Amino acid sequence: MRLALLLTLLAALTAALFLVSLLTGPAGLSPARALAALIRGEGTAETLVMREIRLPRALLAAMIGASLGLAGAAMQGYLRNPLAEPGLLGVSGSAALGAVIALQTGLAAAFTLALPLAALTGAVVAVGLILALAGRQGGSITLILAGIAVSAMAGALTALALNLSPNPFAAAEIVFWMMGSLADRSMTHVWLALPLMVLGWALLASLARGLDALTLGEDVAESMGHALPRLRLTLVAGTACVVGAGTAVAGAIGFVGLVVPHILRPLVGARPSHLLAASAFGGAALLLAADIAVRMILPERDLKLGVLTALVGAPLFFHLIYRTRREGLT
Amino acid sequence: MPRPAGPFTLASPRASSLVALAVALLGATAAAAGPPQRVVSLNLCTDQLAMMLSAPGQLVSITHLAADPMMSVMADQAAGFPLNHGRAEEIHALDPDMVLATIWTPRHTVSLLERLGLRVEQMPLAMRLEDIPDNIAQIGALLGREAQAQALIADFRAGLAALAPPPEMPLRAVLHNANNYTSGSGTMAADLLVLAGLANVAREAGITGGGTLPMEQIVMLAPDLVIQAQRYPGASRAEAVMDHPAMLALRDRGGGALADAEWVCGTPHVLRAVARLAALRDAATEGN
Amino acid sequence: MSLLTLENLTARRGPCPVIEDITLSIGPGECVGLIGPNGAGKTTLMRAALGLMPAAGRSSLATLDRTARARVAAWLPQNREIAWPVSVQHLVTLGRAPHLAPGQQPGAPDHAAVDRALAAMGLQDFRHRIATRLSGGEQARVLIARALAQETPLIMADEPAAGLDPANQIALMSVFAGLARDGRAVLTAMHDLGLAARHCTRLVVLHRGRLVADGPPAQVLTPALLAQVFAITAHFAQGPDGPVFQPLQVIA
Numbered sequence: 001m002r003l004a005l006l007l008t009l010l011a012a013l014t015a016a017l018f019l020v021s022l023l024t025g026p027a028g029l030s031p032a033r034a035l036a037a038l039i040r041g042e043g044t045a046e047t048l049v050m051r052e053i054r055l056p057r058a059l060l061a062a063m064i065g066a067s068l069g070l071a072g073a074a075m076q077g078y079l080r081n082p083l084a085e086p087g088l089l090g091v092s093g094s095a096a097l098g099a100v101i102a103l104q105t106g107l108a109a110a111f112t113l114a115l116p117l118a119a120l121t122g123a124v125v126a127v128g129l130i131l132a133l134a135g136r137q138g139g140s141i142t143l144i145l146a147g148i149a150v151s152a153m154a155g156a157l158t159a160l161a162l163n164l165s166p167n168p169f170a171a172a173e174i175v176f177w178m179m180g181s182l183a184d185r186s187m188t189h190v191w192l193a194l195p196l197m198v199l200g201w202a203l204l205a206s207l208a209r210g211l212d213a214l215t216l217g218e219d220v221a222e223s224m225g226h227a228l229p230r231l232r233l234t235l236v237a238g239t240a241c242v243v244g245a246g247t248a249v250a251g252a253i254g255f256v257g258l259v260v261p262h263i264l265r266p267l268v269g270a271r272p273s274h275l276l277a278a279s280a281f282g283g284a285a286l287l288l289a290a291d292i293a294v295r296m297i298l299p300e301r302d303l304k305l306g307v308l309t310a311l312v313g314a315p316l317f318f319h320l321i322y323r324t325r326r327e328g329l330t
Numbered sequence: 331m332p333r334p335a336g337p338f339t340l341a342s343p344r345a346s347s348l349v350a351l352a353v354a355l356l357g358a359t360a361a362a363a364g365p366p367q368r369v370v371s372l373n374l375c376t377d378q379l380a381m382m383l384s385a386p387g388q389l390v391s392i393t394h395l396a397a398d399p400m401m402s403v404m405a406d407q408a409a410g411f412p413l414n415h416g417r418a419e420e421i422h423a424l425d426p427d428m429v430l431a432t433i434w435t436p437r438h439t440v441s442l443l444e445r446l447g448l449r450v451e452q453m454p455l456a457m458r459l460e461d462i463p464d465n466i467a468q469i470g471a472l473l474g475r476e477a478q479a480q481a482l483i484a485d486f487r488a489g490l491a492a493l494a495p496p497p498e499m500p501l502r503a504v505l506h507n508a509n510n511y512t513s514g515s516g517t518m519a520a521d522l523l524v525l526a527g528l529a530n531v532a533r534e535a536g537i538t539g540g541g542t543l544p545m546e547q548i549v550m551l552a553p554d555l556v557i558q559a560q561r562y563p564g565a566s567r568a569e570a571v572m573d574h575p576a577m578l579a580l581r582d583r584g585g586g587a588l589a590d591a592e593w594v595c596g597t598p599h600v601l602r603a604v605a606r607l608a609a610l611r612d613a614a615t616e617g618n
Numbered sequence: 619m620s621l622l623t624l625e626n627l628t629a630r631r632g633p634c635p636v637i638e639d640i641t642l643s644i645g646p647g648e649c650v651g652l653i654g655p656n657g658a659g660k661t662t663l664m665r666a667a668l669g670l671m672p673a674a675g676r677s678s679l680a681t682l683d684r685t686a687r688a689r690v691a692a693w694l695p696q697n698r699e700i701a702w703p704v705s706v707q708h709l710v711t712l713g714r715a716p717h718l719a720p721g722q723q724p725g726a727p728d729h730a731a732v733d734r735a736l737a738a739m740g741l742q743d744f745r746h747r748i749a750t751r752l753s754g755g756e757q758a759r760v761l762i763a764r765a766l767a768q769e770t771p772l773i774m775a776d777e778p779a780a781g782l783d784p785a786n787q788i789a790l791m792s793v794f795a796g797l798a799r800d801g802r803a804v805l806t807a808m809h810d811l812g813l814a815a816r817h818c819t820r821l822v823v824l825h826r827g828r829l830v831a832d833g834p835p836a837q838v839l840t841p842a843l844l845a846q847v848f849a850i851t852a853h854f855a856q857g858p859d860g861p862v863f864q865p866l867q868v869i870a
Contacts, residue, residue: 027546048549052576080701103565167564169508176567184510184545184571209720212712216764217699222670224768225688225716270702270748300544302509 010281017288021058067242069283072257077211077272087254090150095247098122120244179306180251189249200241208273255313365474366428375595456596459521496527503555508568526607555584584614626675649798651814654824660807688716692768694775713767735767791817815863
């Protein structure tokens with residue numbers, strides 16, 4: 001399929017799901033009323049619901065979904081491994097740890113961007129650890145083991161930080177940080193996440209040609225003029241920016257970065273550069289759909305997004321592991 | 331713990347006869363063994379009632395929660411008591427002749443204490459305003475302090491009677507707690523709202539007992555007054571919902587906070603909460 | 619004019635030198651076979667020459683900036699990695715990347731170069747096949763085509779003939795010899811001394827990290843050198859169809 005056509009279709013799907021997301025919610029607004037309130041500000045309560053509750057929720061779903069899809073495609077391209085993904089490798093979990101520490105120490109209240117920057121720091125540490133542990137020629141086994149180790153450490157420290165909190169509600173929020181949710185987010189969160197995300201998108205997009213060259217291995221990529229240390233640094237920084245910013249406001253949402261590139265890879269002729277753009281749109285669409293689903297399944301309770309993404313992603317993960325083993329890729 | 335909804339009637343013959351029955355039954359057991367001399371309480375609410383009713387020296391230990399000003403209106407008085415954390419080992423070491431627990435005390439704790447040979451009394455707690463006098467009477471009977479209990483009940487009734495009559499057009503209020511949790515009809519908090527001349531918006535939304543009300547729905551119900559729970563130190567996403575821009579916009583119309591300590595236990599102190607709610611109502615009425 | 623000049627190039631793994639004090643120059647029109655037993659340092663020599671690993675001494679390539687170097691020398695490593703199931707055409711087009719400005723899409727000259735490379739390796743009919751689903755030998759040819767599409771004055775290849783059938787081995791060496799005749803240069807590590815003797819204009823022999831012989835095949839492949847470096851005897855003659863080299867026995 002031609003890339004332009006595919007991107008157009010994915011953008012249309014994302015736009016349609018964005019609209020459905022805006023029209024989904026327990027307030028019981030008709031589509032006409034909802035859109036009138038959103039666009040023209042008709043009705044005090046309706047406008048408040050549309051502009052302060054539903055709009056930021058839909059925006060965040062699209063932004064975070066795009067970020068996770070993009071980060072997944074970039075990590076897979078760099079590591080040349082379809083099992084790489086920020087959630088599975090503990091990058092999201094470490095970002096959550098950074099966010100929790102910032103919140104519980106009061107650092108998050110010190111200045112505006114403290115929360116996303118703390119999450120970014122957590123993500124940087126995790127990506128750095130993964131690349132160091134998995135090594136240059138790291139196979140699937142090393143990669144997954146490194147991911148398990150980083151995830152376990154981040155999860156334990158997050159639980160510890162939350163249990164040490166003087167706040168009686170904090171300990172119960174381990175689920176939020178591990179599974180992610182967009183319930184009751186506001187435009188404040190959108191503005192908090194957006195600057196770092198835009199920076200991260202730009203960094204990851206700049207990897208396109210380098211990732212294509214890496215299809216032929218590190219030696220060839222380097223001989224074709226790509227500076228691998230800079231490529232690696234860009235990947236670490238870009239992934240940390242988008243995953244950190246997203247996790248700081250919505251918790252760790254897994255599997256999006258695994259599922260989306262996997263589904264879209266055949267449609268872009270497996271080219272890592274084309275997969276980046278396609279996965280960004282695909283991720284946005286997937287997370288919007290998941291966030292619509294959680295509100296439809298349990299409208300009054302905060303079902304975590306990670307539950308749905310894992311239900312879709314885990315079976316795919318099994319399949320990928322099985323195929324990886326069968327093809328003898330280590 | 332949902333209970334059937336309905337208007338509460340403090341002076342109903344049914345309630346009084348129940349109290350009398352309970353007092354008679356419990357009094358009989360207490361008389362057989364004599365009033366307990368070393369009482370340990372395992373629950374914040376029995377802590378407070380026991381502190382109000384017990385004879386000097388009769389109450390040996392209360393929970394650490396009773397000394398926490400965030401949770402307890404009697405934190406000052408609690409400072410004089412040894413505090414426990416509800417662990418069987420420390421309770422046994424206190425050598426009590428009666429342990430005041432509740433029907434929600436963990437089953438394994440109760441059976442462990444009983445196997446250690448301790449007398450454990452499992453009290454129901456007052457879930458509604460109408461339960462409070464019964465509850466006081468029961469604790470009084472267990473402690474052998476019936477006269478003090480009757481005096482406390484009389485004080486409470488006098489306090490209720492002295493409340494200003496509710497206005498004809500009550501303001502519509504919502505109780506907004508962490509995680510969008512609210513109290514619908516049939517709860518102590520809802521009873522207090524009514525006493526303070528406020529209509530509970532959660533009841534309009536069909537919420538019975540405690541439950542969550544999605545923020546969108548709260549906004550659409552457009553309450554005149556948003557009453558928030560108190561804040562705890564540290565941070566939580568659960569409490570962050572109270573600072574959501576949509577809730578801030580609602581609170582511009584009328585808002586205030588209610589301390590958990592003032593109504594979490596069914597003791598005569600709930601009258602303080604009613605007074606505070608009434609003050610919030612008056613401020614909001616002037617604002618509107 | 620020289621396309622590659624090495625002066626006293628030394629590369630170490632830990633404290634031990636893997637190649638030591640190599641001085642060498644390759645000019646246009648040369649098809650140079652780099653020969654030597656396993657572990658002689660052939661791969662290290664080429665990687666160090668490209669600047670892909672740290673080395674002491676001087677390499678004319680390693681001093682160029684990365685983009686300029688990618689337009690001067692194409693590198694074909696021994697391990698044949700194709701990470702994703704991309705089409706043959708896309709894979710070969712990757713070789714054009716050093717000639718494109720950032721964000722520039724391949725144009726007509728690039729497509730022409732890709733076509734030439736595919737034709738040289740006999741891959742015209744494989745254009746739309748998925749590279750990872752081809753046989754090992756076919757994959758090797760696709761990767762060679764990628765290096766050819768880079769259209770650099772110098773191609774450096776590490777045992778490119780390994781795993782190819784005889785026809786494809788001969789075809790590959792003919793392509794390399796043809797490139798040399800057109801004024802370009804090839805440096806290729808290889809183990810098949812017969813192929814080397816027939817198709818290379820010059821042989822460079824590495825033994826224990828040192829350059830021990832350098833010259834036309836007939837001058838290099840002497841019984842003394844074969845015995846000393848490879849521990850073999852061989853039959854080497856000028857036949858009616860060109861030089862014939864056949865290893866015979868291992869010297870105990």
